Amino acid sequence: MSMPPGPPPPPPGQPPYGQQPYGQPAYGQPAYGQPYFPPPPPQPYAEMRPAGPPPPPKKSKLWLILGLVALTVVVIAIAVVLFVVLVVREGTVTATQVKLGDCLSEIPDGSEVRTLKTVDCAEPHAGEVFAVLQMPDGDFPGQDAMVEYANRCAPELASYSPSAVTDDTVRLFVLFPTDETWSDGDRAVTCVATLNPPRAGSLKG
Secondary structure: OOOOOOOOOOOOOOOOOOOOOOOOOOOOOOOOOOOOOOOOOOOOOOOOOOOOOOOOOOOOOOOHHHHHHHHHHHHHHOOOOOOOOHHHOOOEEEOOOOOOOOOOOOOOOOOOOOOOEEEOOOOOEEEEEEEEOOOOOOOOOHHHHHHHOOOHHOOOOOOOOHHHHHOOOOEEEEEEOHHHHOOOOOEEEEEEEEEEEOOOOOOOO
16 A cells, blocks of 8 residues: 655745644744734825925805906996986086076976076077076065065066067066075076977077
């Protein structure tokens, strides 16, 4: 009978199997009497970060957008105000600022007139100021005194434009102080010749 083959020889420099020194582990075995601890699992690679200070945080674009919107609103508001002042209210004056010889683009309605729009008398107009009478200082005289001064406008028109007295298209319109404007120093009774239809050129002559 042939003998079964024996174990393979140990690696070079190692004693034969079963002859390891006491306390030394056999190949692939822990040392005698010592517990076996498996090696720790591999750690993930650390995140690579560039050297130097961290980048500054990104600024939100919300404030930039809100600022642009606010600026646009302000610009539009300024443009509207300029349009009203330069175009819509061009030639508009308060009722106490009109003077002799001014021509009015239209005759206002209502019992209280605060503003009037003046135009060049060479353009078609609906009224012309032919006299401005000044009432004496003192307390507000009341309605009767206003009517008495308004009656003085007719003779003034005859002096300003004799032909207008017999012109059926010419009527009288009188502006006089109110209690409120009297307190502000208004004493003017303004006599206006109205023209229907409107015409170009002054009545004076």
